Amino acid sequence: MTVLKIPALVLLFICLQILPAVSRAVGQKTVYSTQILQYVQKDKVYLLENLRSRVTNNSEKTVIDALLAEDGPQAARLFRKQLQDYPDPVLDSLSKARLAAYQQALSSKSETRTVLSRHTFILQFGSFSSLKNAQELAGRLAAKSTPVRIYQSKGQYKVRSKKVFSTRNQAEAWSKKLPFDSYVVHLR
Numbered sequence: 001m002t003v004l005k006i007p008a009l010v011l012l013f014i015c016l017q018i019l020p021a022v023s024r025a026v027g028q029k030t031v032y033s034t035q036i037l038q039y040v041q042k043d044k045v046y047l048l049e050n051l052r053s054r055v056t057n058n059s060e061k062t063v064i065d066a067l068l069a070e071d072g073p074q075a076a077r078l079f080r081k082q083l084q085d086y087p088d089p090v091l092d093s094l095s096k097a098r099l100a101a102y103q104q105a106l107s108s109k110s111e112t113r114t115v116l117s118r119h120t121f122i123l124q125f126g127s128f129s130s131l132k133n134a135q136e137l138a139g140r141l142a143a144k145s146t147p148v149r150i151y152q153s154k155g156q157y158k159v160r161s162k163k164v165f166s167t168r169n170q171a172e173a174w175s176k177k178l179p180f181d182s183y184v185v186h187l188r
Contacts, residue, residue, distance in 0.1 A: 032060050033090035040067065040094060046138060046150040049131050059086035063095060070151060076102045121171040123161040123182040131157050144179065160185065 032051055039047045048064045055061050059082050066078035079095040079102075082088070125141060125148065128134040134150045134157035141148045147162040161182070165171040171184040 030054070031057065033057075033088060036060060036063060036067075037090065037094060043147070046135060049135075049150075057086075057088075059088035059091050062086055063088075063091050066095070066098070068152075070153075072102060072105075120187045121165040121168050122185050122187055123163070123171055123175055123178075124185045125159045125161070125180065125182045127156045127158045129156060133157075134159050141180070146178065146180075 032055055035051065036048065039045055045067050048067055052061075052064055052068075055064060062078050062082040062085075066075045066082065069075040069078060076099060079099050082095050083092060083099075126134065126137050128137070131150070137159045138148050138150055141159065148159050149162055151158045151160055163174065164187075165174065165184075168184055168186070175182045175184065
């Protein structure tokens with residue numbers, strides 16, 4: 001009886017080794033929609049940069065580009081493009097939710113805009129030419145319960161606080177409470 005189990009296990013092992021190569025040869029695409037949603041849900045959108053080069057599906061590419069866009073109107077255009085040109089039952093709800101949030105922000109009252117426009121200071125923890133280095137720092141800061149985002153600007157990846165301050169003094173006071181170095185950046 002054990003003689004039969006050994007060949008079956010060997011056959012199973014061989015199949016498990018060959019199956020990925022066969023699926024690639026047939027042209028089967030890897031789907032990242034669920035992983036994209038997980039990153040968004042966990043507020044780790046910066047991890048999408050790692051997926052960008054591997055994604056081949058147009059709906060996933062478009063959503064990743066929209067999520068990583070720093071320009072609101074551009075992100076909205078990309079979300080609309082995904083919904084119109086590349087419908088995806090998994091990603092459509094994310095695109096619709098982001099578009100709704102964008103529209104709500106545009107239609108908010110002028111007093112809210114005035115309050116938001118005064119918030120012009122943010123903390124920066126580092127600037128890197130390597131995304132990997134920026135992600136490493138972001139991970140260390142997240143482990144210390146400091147919410148951060150990675151912004152790309154002029155070929156540099158900047159690790160900045162999600163928290164925005166209305167005055168330089170507020171930003172400096174918060175900076176002093178942190179167990180790591182940062183400096184205040186004035187956003188214009």
